[in-house]
Amino acid sequence: MLGSILAEKRNENNKFFLFVVDNYFKGKELAKRIPVKPEDELMFIDVDPYEPTTEQIDSIRDTILKKKGLPAGVIGIGGGSIMDIAKAVSLMFTNEGSSTLYQGLNLIKKRGIYHLGVPTISGTGAECSMTAVLTGPVKKLGLKCDWTVFDQVVLDPDLLATVPQDWWFYTGMDTYIHCIESETGRFKNAFSHAYAEESLKLCKDVFINEGCGKNAENDEKLMIASLMGGLSLTYSEVGVCHALSYGLSKILGTRHCYANCLAFNHLEDYYGDSVQEFKQMLKKHNIALPQNLSKDWTDKQITDMAEVAYNLPHMWNHAIGENWKEKITIDLIKGLYERL
Amino acid sequence: MLGSILAEKRNENNKFFLFVVDNYFKGKELAKRIPVKPEDELMFIDVDPYEPTTEQIDSIRDTILKKKGLPAGVIGIGGGSIMDIAKAVSLMFTNEGSSTLYQGLNLIKKRGIYHLGVPTISGTGAECSMTAVLTGPVKKLGLKCDWTVFDQVVLDPDLLATVPQDWWFYTGMDTYIHCIESETGRFKNAFSHAYAEESLKLCKDVFINEGCGKNAENDEKLMIASLMGGLSLTYSEVGVCHALSYGLSKILGTRHCYANCLAFNHLEDYYGDSVQEFKQMLKKHNIALPQNLSKDWTDKQITDMAEVAYNLPHMWNHAIGENWKEKITIDLIKGLYERL
Numbered sequence: 001m002l003g004s005i006l007a008e009k010r011n012e013n014n015k016f017f018l019f020v021v022d023n024y025f026k027g028k029e030l031a032k033r034i035p036v037k038p039e040d041e042l043m044f045i046d047v048d049p050y051e052p053t054t055e056q057i058d059s060i061r062d063t064i065l066k067k068k069g070l071p072a073g074v075i076g077i078g079g080g081s082i083m084d085i086a087k088a089v090s091l092m093f094t095n096e097g098s099s100t101l102y103q104g105l106n107l108i109k110k111r112g113i114y115h116l117g118v119p120t121i122s123g124t125g126a127e128c129s130m131t132a133v134l135t136g137p138v139k140k141l142g143l144k145c146d147w148t149v150f151d152q153v154v155l156d157p158d159l160l161a162t163v164p165q166d167w168w169f170y171t172g173m174d175t176y177i178h179c180i181e182s183e184t185g186r187f188k189n190a191f192s193h194a195y196a197e198e199s200l201k202l203c204k205d206v207f208i209n210e211g212c213g214k215n216a217e218n219d220e221k222l223m224i225a226s227l228m229g230g231l232s233l234t235y236s237e238v239g240v241c242h243a244l245s246y247g248l249s250k251i252l253g254t255r256h257c258y259a260n261c262l263a264f265n266h267l268e269d270y271y272g273d274s275v276q277e278f279k280q281m282l283k284k285h286n287i288a289l290p291q292n293l294s295k296d297w298t299d300k301q302i303t304d305m306a307e308v309a310y311n312l313p314h315m316w317n318h319a320i321g322e323n324w325k326e327k328i329t330i331d332l333i334k335g336l337y338e339r340l
Numbered sequence: 341m342l343g344s345i346l347a348e349k350r351n352e353n354n355k356f357f358l359f360v361v362d363n364y365f366k367g368k369e370l371a372k373r374i375p376v377k378p379e380d381e382l383m384f385i386d387v388d389p390y391e392p393t394t395e396q397i398d399s400i401r402d403t404i405l406k407k408k409g410l411p412a413g414v415i416g417i418g419g420g421s422i423m424d425i426a427k428a429v430s431l432m433f434t435n436e437g438s439s440t441l442y443q444g445l446n447l448i449k450k451r452g453i454y455h456l457g458v459p460t461i462s463g464t465g466a467e468c469s470m471t472a473v474l475t476g477p478v479k480k481l482g483l484k485c486d487w488t489v490f491d492q493v494v495l496d497p498d499l500l501a502t503v504p505q506d507w508w509f510y511t512g513m514d515t516y517i518h519c520i521e522s523e524t525g526r527f528k529n530a531f532s533h534a535y536a537e538e539s540l541k542l543c544k545d546v547f548i549n550e551g552c553g554k555n556a557e558n559d560e561k562l563m564i565a566s567l568m569g570g571l572s573l574t575y576s577e578v579g580v581c582h583a584l585s586y587g588l589s590k591i592l593g594t595r596h597c598y599a600n601c602l603a604f605n606h607l608e609d610y611y612g613d614s615v616q617e618f619k620q621m622l623k624k625h626n627i628a629l630p631q632n633l634s635k636d637w638t639d640k641q642i643t644d645m646a647e648v649a650y651n652l653p654h655m656w657n658h659a660i661g662e663n664w665k666e667k668i669t670i671d672l673i674k675g676l677y678e679r680l
Contacts, residue, residue: 155531157530190497190560190561190563190564191495191564194538194542194561194564194565194568195538197538197541198534198535198537198538201537202534220530221530221534223530224530224531224534225534228534
């Protein structure tokens, strides 16, 4: 359907689309099905070496503007990183200067250009969230505002068919963790709760209930779980696990969903029963997370990670309470990292 | 929060807002809290005599355009009828001619002006649906397109506090019926199912589970149930009950949610267990629906209603199947009305 959806939007601006597609699909069947016209720009992006950076976004924007001017829209086809690249580039096409200027809540000045997302792996919620998380020279923080949200999203569970088992698990756990964190904190509300409740039910069908495992029906369920988990956290907040995970990604470059799993596995003090359930899911799907990672980290690295995590006050405020600074210190966070 | 939300939008078009507010609130506390500025237009509309009509929408549009030109936006504060009036007027400000020209799917030519909804009773899903149902000289059918959807919605469960018990029940049952119909038909899918499943859970908390009844916590749940039920039907379809209900409204002027209850009560052939559960909910909340209504209707009225219902092929197609014309006849539908 993508071709017909885009046909209506082609006449905007300089009348071409920018497609940003996960490099994983280069030369694969999916790539041949992308409705690219001769005037369009198709970029395959390898998201494996690092998560999206402010420099990368600025560079894509500048390259395209110089080559062809303003596109009619940006189409992202891939996982959470590609979703975030598409969302961020759409905003940066209309907001001047470096994207580092806009990392935070409601700092973006102008509506971006049209952007549409086609997720090919489910769990991050990036297809529906109002943030595009970028790693900059100083911080890992999103361009977060109403305009970040995609104008349209195409959900096709068949696209999940070729996801490798381990990434299916890690990415799916991102939405499980979104729900657990959204539910256990002070910003929980009737809206975020309803979304988390249904998303968790779907996650359990996919990962632990009878009939669990990777198959077509569960791919469909996971796609909806991801969407609902993303909406739950959008109206509530994430917590301790995401704070630690951001530190791992910023300092060590660990991929977001995997970093979440590494951290969540050791957060029984905060998310008791859910961590037990998480361990059961690990076992059920034969996923072995590495242990004693911290013995290879320097004290400087651990301190740096703890500082990144500490500087996410909205997460601690949600998870611990307004007086979180009385309970959470850099040393306590270092202790959490040392468990890994 | 309404004042600050609207402040950002005030500079569009002729820089005033049109507020359409349920007449029920005239002189009441809520009316004093509406952030109306001197340049704005505030219309209290009595939705009791009839459901929104095409003539009414055209007249509001023409009156405002003549008096003040194009508003910055339309704000609807009220129940399903007010929501639909706000949505329809927003579209008709930019689409020429009578709204009768646009009753149907994707007939609207241009995006409407900014519109925001503040529901004060929950269940219809009009706050999130992509249709604005209007009764015209020929048909009862919505202006249905992506642009119909509100740009923003403010959900405040405190506004439900003064809803009378009977209308709380009838309107709440609209969302219950949306979910049952969305679930039992061929357009059901993983997306519509997830929304219906959670919405039904919330409806049961509000209307039948331990702790049910009208209170602040359940008002919050019903507000979310309405939203999710509306999203479920938007991505699936309604069925037999809504088809019959449209006939009752079009020919006899029966209010939508009440008409749904009258019809659903006699649809055990189609929605067996759910009709049983509905009857339990009626009993639990001491709601007595009138019986033997049809003995006061002429054959002409019954035939006219059956024709209105028959001419909603998308509902029958969903509920009965593509070959619905082999199974559903005007006479069969007349028989259903005669049960009432």
